[in-house]
Amino acid sequence: MKNEIKIFSPATVANVACGFDVLGFCLDSIGDEMIIRKTEAQGLKITKVEGYDLPYEIEQNVAGVSAHAMYTALEPDCGFEIEIYKKIKPGSGIGSSAASAAGSVWGMNELLGNPLNQTQLTYYAMKGEALASQCEHADNLAPAIFGGFTLVKSIDPLHILQLPTPSELYATLIHPQIEVKTSESRAILPKEIPLQNAISQWANVGSLVHALHTADYDLIKESLIDSVVESHRKELIPHFDAVKTAALNAGALGCAISGAGPSIFALSKGKKTATAVESAMRIVYSNTEIEFETYVSKINVEGIYKI
Amino acid sequence: MKNEIKIFSPATVANVACGFDVLGFCLDSIGDEMIIRKTEAQGLKITKVEGYDLPYEIEQNVAGVSAHAMYTALEPDCGFEIEIYKKIKPGSGIGSSAASAAGSVWGMNELLGNPLNQTQLTYYAMKGEALASQCEHADNLAPAIFGGFTLVKSIDPLHILQLPTPSELYATLIHPQIEVKTSESRAILPKEIPLQNAISQWANVGSLVHALHTADYDLIKESLIDSVVESHRKELIPHFDAVKTAALNAGALGCAISGAGPSIFALSKGKKTATAVESAMRIVYSNTEIEFETYVSKINVEGIYKI
Numbered sequence: 001m002k003n004e005i006k007i008f009s010p011a012t013v014a015n016v017a018c019g020f021d022v023l024g025f026c027l028d029s030i031g032d033e034m035i036i037r038k039t040e041a042q043g044l045k046i047t048k049v050e051g052y053d054l055p056y057e058i059e060q061n062v063a064g065v066s067a068h069a070m071y072t073a074l075e076p077d078c079g080f081e082i083e084i085y086k087k088i089k090p091g092s093g094i095g096s097s098a099a100s101a102a103g104s105v106w107g108m109n110e111l112l113g114n115p116l117n118q119t120q121l122t123y124y125a126m127k128g129e130a131l132a133s134q135c136e137h138a139d140n141l142a143p144a145i146f147g148g149f150t151l152v153k154s155i156d157p158l159h160i161l162q163l164p165t166p167s168e169l170y171a172t173l174i175h176p177q178i179e180v181k182t183s184e185s186r187a188i189l190p191k192e193i194p195l196q197n198a199i200s201q202w203a204n205v206g207s208l209v210h211a212l213h214t215a216d217y218d219l220i221k222e223s224l225i226d227s228v229v230e231s232h233r234k235e236l237i238p239h240f241d242a243v244k245t246a247a248l249n250a251g252a253l254g255c256a257i258s259g260a261g262p263s264i265f266a267l268s269k270g271k272k273t274a275t276a277v278e279s280a281m282r283i284v285y286s287n288t289e290i291e292f293e294t295y296v297s298k299i300n301v302e303g304i305y306k307i
Numbered sequence: 308m309k310n311e312i313k314i315f316s317p318a319t320v321a322n323v324a325c326g327f328d329v330l331g332f333c334l335d336s337i338g339d340e341m342i343i344r345k346t347e348a349q350g351l352k353i354t355k356v357e358g359y360d361l362p363y364e365i366e367q368n369v370a371g372v373s374a375h376a377m378y379t380a381l382e383p384d385c386g387f388e389i390e391i392y393k394k395i396k397p398g399s400g401i402g403s404s405a406a407s408a409a410g411s412v413w414g415m416n417e418l419l420g421n422p423l424n425q426t427q428l429t430y431y432a433m434k435g436e437a438l439a440s441q442c443e444h445a446d447n448l449a450p451a452i453f454g455g456f457t458l459v460k461s462i463d464p465l466h467i468l469q470l471p472t473p474s475e476l477y478a479t480l481i482h483p484q485i486e487v488k489t490s491e492s493r494a495i496l497p498k499e500i501p502l503q504n505a506i507s508q509w510a511n512v513g514s515l516v517h518a519l520h521t522a523d524y525d526l527i528k529e530s531l532i533d534s535v536v537e538s539h540r541k542e543l544i545p546h547f548d549a550v551k552t553a554a555l556n557a558g559a560l561g562c563a564i565s566g567a568g569p570s571i572f573a574l575s576k577g578k579k580t581a582t583a584v585e586s587a588m589r590i591v592y593s594n595t596e597i598e599f600e601t602y603v604s605k606i607n608v609e610g611i612y613k614i
C-alpha cells in the first residue's frame with residue numbers, strides 16, 4: 001500500500017439557486033492540492049501550508065480538525081502528515097474550508113485502504129467544516145466527496161443523495177474580492193419565510209432534481225430560481241443584479257449566489273456558452289473598482305481525486 | 308369520429324406529505340364516471356347528475372365551468388351534453404371536484420380529436436376547480452389528467468411535470484365521514500413558516516423526486532415527511548396520529564393527510580402491505596363513532612381513461 005497520496009480537492013457551489021442548505025455541485029478547474037503521508041509515528045501533523053496564511057495547529061485548521069475526528073475514531077496504527085497547497089481563497093463562497101476538511105479525511109481513507117464510505121467521510125469532514133462556519137453543514141462537503149450534484153437530505157442522521165449530472169453542463173464563476181462573512185450572510189436571512197415563497201422553492205427543487213434526471217436543460221433553466229435567499233443576500237454583493245442579467249443575456253441557464261457569497265455562479269449548456277457568460281460577467285466588474293477572478297469549469301462528477 | 312364517450316375520472320391525492328400545493332398522484336379504484344356526448348345544437352348541458360346532489364346549471368357545476376371555459380375558447384361547431392355519475396364524495400379530500408372539472412374537458416377534447424394537450428386541459432379544468440375551492444390550483448387536476456405522480460412547477464405560467472411511478476407502489480385511503488372545508492383547512496395554515504422547516508421540506512421534495520426516478524422504496528419512505536402542514540391540519544382530523552402510527556406499524560412507507568383532508572392516505576410497496584395497512588387503519592376508526600370508508604388502489608399511471 002502506498003504511503004503517500006497527492007490529491008486535488010475541488011471547489012464546490014452550495015445552494016444552487018433553489019436548494020438553500022441542501023443542494024450543491026462540484027467544480028473541476030478550481031481546487032486545492034494536498035499531500036497526505038502515512039508516518040510510523042502516531043499522531044497528526046500539518047507540515048506545510050502554502051497559498052494562504054492558515055494555522056499549522058491541528059485543532060485550529062479545518063483539515064486538521066476533520067482529520068483528528070476521523071483519526072481518533074479509527075485509531076489506526078500509524079500517523080499522518082498533511083501538506084496543504086491552498087488555491088481556493090478562504091471566504092470566497094466556493095467551499096474553501098470544505099475542500100480542506102474533505103481533502104484530509106479522503107486522503108487518509110485512501111492510505112488506510114478505504115475503510116470508510118463517502119457518507120462517513122462527509123461526517124468527519126463536517127467536524128472540520130464546523131470550525132470554519134460555527135455549524136455543521138454538508139452542502140459543500142457532499143459535492144466535494146461524492147462529485148457531481150448532491151442533495152443533503154438530512155444532517156442528523158447524515159443522508160446524502162448523489163444526483164445525475166447532465167453531460168453538457170458547465171459552470172462559470174466570478175469571485176469579486178470583497179469580504180462577506182458566512183456568519184453575516186447567515187444573519188441577514190429571516191427566521192421565518194412566507195409560505196408562498198417556500199412553496200415556489202420546493203417546486204423548483206423538485207423540478208431541478210427531475211431536470212437533472214432527464215437531462216432537460218430547458219427545465220434546469222426554469223428551475224434555477226431562488227425565492228427565499230437571494231433577495232436578502234444580494235445586498236451584500238455589489239452589482240449582483242447586473243452580473244446576473246449579463247449572464248442570463250449571454251445564454252446562461254441560471255445565475256445565483258454561490259453558497260454564502262460573494263462568488264456568483266452561472267450554469268450553462270456547453271463550454272462555449274459558459275465562456276461567453278464569463279466574458280459578460282467580467283465586463284460588469286471591469287467597470288468597477290472591485291478586483292475579481294473568473295473561472296469556467298466542467299461539472300466534476302468524480303469529486304476529490306488523486307493527481 | 309365517435310359522438311359519445313364514457314370515461315373514468317379518477318380520485319387523486321394532493322400534497323403527498325412533503326409536497327404541499329405541488330405534488331400529487333392518481334388513484335385507480337376510486338373515481339367518477341362521466342358520459343360526454345356531442346350534439347348538433349350549440350352550447351353545453353348537464354343532462355344527468357347521479358350519486359350526489361350537485362347543480363345542473365353550467366355555471367354552478369365545476370364540470371360545467373371547466374367545460375364552458377374550454378368551449379368558449381375553442382368555439383367548436385357543435386355542443387355537448389354531460390352526464391355525471393358521481394362516486395367520489397365532495398369534500399373528501401381526494402379530488403372530487405378535480406375529477407369533475409377534469410373529466411368534462413378531457414371527454415370533450417377526445418370527441419373533438421384532441422386539439423388540446425394535457426397542460427391546456429389542466430388550464431381549463433382549473434377554471435372549474437376554482438369554483439369549488441375559491442382559488443385556481445392544479446395539484447389534484449394534474450395527476451387526474453397526466454396520471455401517475457405529478458409536480459405542478461408553477462401555476463402562472465402553468466407548468467406541470469410528470470414524474471415516474473415505481474411499479475410496486477400502492478395507495479391506501481381512509482375517508483372518515485366528517486366535514487373539513489378546504490377554506491377552513493387553508494385558513495388554519497400560517498402565512499409564514501420557519502426557514503428550518505422549509506429547508507427540511509424542500510430536501511424531502513427533492514429526495515422524493517429522486518426516489519421516484521430511482522424506484523428507491525426506502526428513500527420514498529424517508530421522504531414522505533411533512534414538516535410544514537401536517538402539524539396544523541391534523542387538528543381537524545380526529546385520530547389522525549393513531550391512524551398514521553397504525554399504518555406505519557403495518558408496513559406503510561408513509562402516511563399523511565390527503566389534500567386538505569379529511570381523507571388520510573398511505574403509500575406501500577406491494578398490494579399485500581397496502582391491504583394490511585387498510586386493515587390497520589380500519590381498526591382505529593372502528594373503535595370510534597365516526598363512519599368511514601377505505602380503499603386500496605394501484606397508482607393509476609394513465610389518469611382519466613375511456614371505459
